Amino acid sequence: MEVFKKRDFYQALTIFIWILFLFITLATGKLQAYINKRFFPFTILGLLILLMLFVIKLKRFKKEEKENITIQSSLSFIVLLFPILLVVVVRPGSLPGLAAGKRGISQEFAGENVMEILKAQIEMEGQYKKLNIKQILTLVKNKPEEIDGKPVAVEGFVFKQNVSEKFILVRFLITCCAADATPLGIEVLYSNTGELKQDIWVKVYGQCRIEEGKPVIIAEEIKETQQPTDVYLY
Amino acid sequence: MKKEKENVLNRIVLITGVFFLLLVLNLWNSGNLGVIPQLFKNPRIQVFTIVVTAILLEAIPFILIGTLLSGLIEVFVSEEKIKKVFPPNRFLSAVIGSFLGVIFPVCSCGNVIVAKRLLKKGVDTSGGLAYMLASPIINPITIFSTLVAFSYSLHIVMGRILLTFISAVAISLMLSKNKDILKEDTAEYCTHNHNLSKTERIFHHAENDFLLMGRYLVLGAIAAGIFQTFISREVFIALSGNKVLSVFMMQILGILLSLCSFADAFVASSFVNMPSFSKIAFMVTGPMMNITVSILYSGTFKKRFVLKLLISVFFTVLILGVAGTFIGRM
Structure with a gap:
């Protein structure tokens, strides 16, 4: 041949x-x-x-x-x-939590049109507003009064750092590709953090408060969920 | 003897080829590849694979667009026409080169190929280099993404454009005395085969460029993947104590991360506590000399010239960036 x-x-x-x-x-x-x-x-x-x-x-x-x-x-x-x-x-x-640690989790984010979030029809789960991490961080930065003290329902994966009372709820934000994925995170206060496994996907229900310009969710309930089909935020 | 060796080699290559084909086909019925060793579930290997593949999937369309553009220039644009666009004056040629990206927005991977074609067509070294260095940044897409990433902060965007423009012009003038900088290109063996139609010639050039640059892109993506997997970005921030060091460290980070210039602004803006000019230096050094691009340079230019180019880019941006932090007080 x-x-x-x-x-x-x-x-x-x-x-x-x-x-x-x-x-x-x-x-x-x-x-x-x-x-x-x-x-x-x-x-x-x-x-x-x-x-x-x-x-x-x-x-x-x-x-x-x-x-x-x-x-x-x-x-x-x-x-x-x-x-x-x-x-x-x-x-x-999809990118595991290890990458979030290496990249450093941002708890601040500004590059999003805040009016779009306010205008959008936001789904409710009972009393909780379903928002994603990017939306919450944008609101905190631009319209803190719209989010401070409100009950929210947020999805993400668990990132723990040797503290038993709290963890960071993380989602990756992708601009072009996974190489530029930026981990966005929100601190969650939860007394049973020790029972949560690193990297599992959860839905957090709780009140969002702003402390020193950063959001903190005081969790009332945490449910384990499946990894969503859109793993990343865009 | 030699022939026998080649036969064995051919068989090896053939078997690898078939093996690849089978493996790729196996993606169809995703799930069972037999026993997947636990090793591959290791998060480090996962991150590495995802980053390498992501860089490639992101860059390959742009490489292809670049190769096609380069093929079009080769076949349709005559040397006289190109010389009309680039004036003989080296300075003006560099200035025009820096702004050519506004019309040809190819990202930093694709435009190395376009720059090579321009240089082959007889454009002065200064014009070709300025285009290569500046066009990934001074183009509508990158400018817009920088605006969005920094919440429409004009001084960051202007800083980025200015720093890019000044360094691109300065570097291309410094290096414009070097002639004969392109690597000998063995792949172009039948460039002058005039039996081919124009379309065939365009695609022939495009294919050569793709196969040649593709492998450098893969090597670059692998290097960037290794870095992204094993080294923590926090370390860099912790190390960048003062103004000079912060610019220097952010430059190194820009080189190692190998982000696309369309996206790097979003990563830069996430370094909330770094001085503005160090972020600008990150966004200028990255597209001009990150690992992926540097490896593409080494596939295009002679070794000595690549070295000169990388050193001049690094120090020019460092000096201008540090000057900026003191003047701008940002």
């Missing part, structure tokens, strides 16, 4: 595997574990460009004088395909 010696063949194969990988991550919704949904159109565009590269590559296949593969070029194909192998073998979920 002459074709297996040709560099062109491996170039086409590499492009094809990347097309498959992009297509599968996009089609199965796995892409949102890596990048902000806003960038999906770019991924689709990238996929289309790759497809065109591939089609034209195949068309040209017979026309050209073909070069045989060398050690150097085979190494470069292995490098190009390494990340795909990594994903297939590791099967990553």
Whole structure:
């Protein structure tokens, strides 16, 4: 089989595997574990460009004088395909709490349009307003009177730091991709913190107070929940 | 003897290829890959994999857009036309290069390829370099995201644009005496094959660029992934006691994190207690010389020049940034 010696063949194969990988991550919704949904159109565009590269590559296949593969070029194909192998073998979920600790959790956030939050129809759960961590932090910064003393219901994962009476409820905020994920957090006062496991997803019901410019939730009830389908905030 | 060796090699490569194909297909029926060792559930390996893959998934479309743009320039824009845009004066050429990103908003990964094409087309070193350094920052998308990230604080945005502009022009003038800076490109073996149609030529160039830069991008993403997994950002903040040190440390952080210039402002704004100019230095140094971009440079330019470039970027931004903290009192 002459074709297996040709560099062109491996170039086409590499492009094809990347097309498959992009297509599968996009089609199965796995892409949102890596990048902000806003960038999906770019991924689709990238996929289309790759497809065109591939089609034209195949068309040209017979026309050209073909070069045989060398050690150097085979190494470069292995490098190009390494990340795909990594994903297939590791099967990553979403960023764990470890990353929150390494990045440093922000308990302040300002880059959100506060009027949108106020205007939006906010769901209620009994007396509790369902808000996400980003919304609460934005309100605290821009309209503290709208949130101080209000009962809220918030989702996130548990980040504990050797204190038995409180923990930080965390969600990652993604601007472009998981490399820039910023952990946003709110302190939660809860007497049974010791019983909560690190990294589990919970819903906290309680009163939100502002102390020294930062929100603190005095938890009345905490329920374990499933990880939400939108793992990150955007 | 040599031939035999190559045959063995070919078989190895073939087997790896097929192996990859099977593994990727296996993603379809997600769930069972047999026994997944507990090792892969380790949070460090998870973070590493997610960061590397995220950087690649984010950057690859932009690399592709860059390669296509570069192919278009190669085929459709003549050298005379390009010389009309870039005046012979080195200073003016650098100024124009710095603002070209407003028209061609390609991020820092894609634009290395475009800059290389411009240089190949005979643009003066100063113009090509200024475009390469400034365009990831001086472009509508980055400016807008910086505005949003810093709650519409104009002085941060102006500071970022000014620092970028001044350093890009200064660095490109300093380095513009270097000619013949591009690496020899073996992949372009049939650039002048005129049997190909124009479209085929565009895609041929695009493909060469993609396969060449793709592997540097992967290596860059792996380096950034290692850093993001193992080193804590808090350490950097704790170390940055005074004004000079804060600028220096934030520059190092910008280099190591390898964020896209469209997003780095959001990360910068989360360092609430750092002086403004250190955050600006973070947002200028990052897109100009972060790990990923530096590795892309090393795929494009000769080694000596890459070294000169990285050193001049780092110290120019450091000096200007420190000067800024004293003048601006921010």
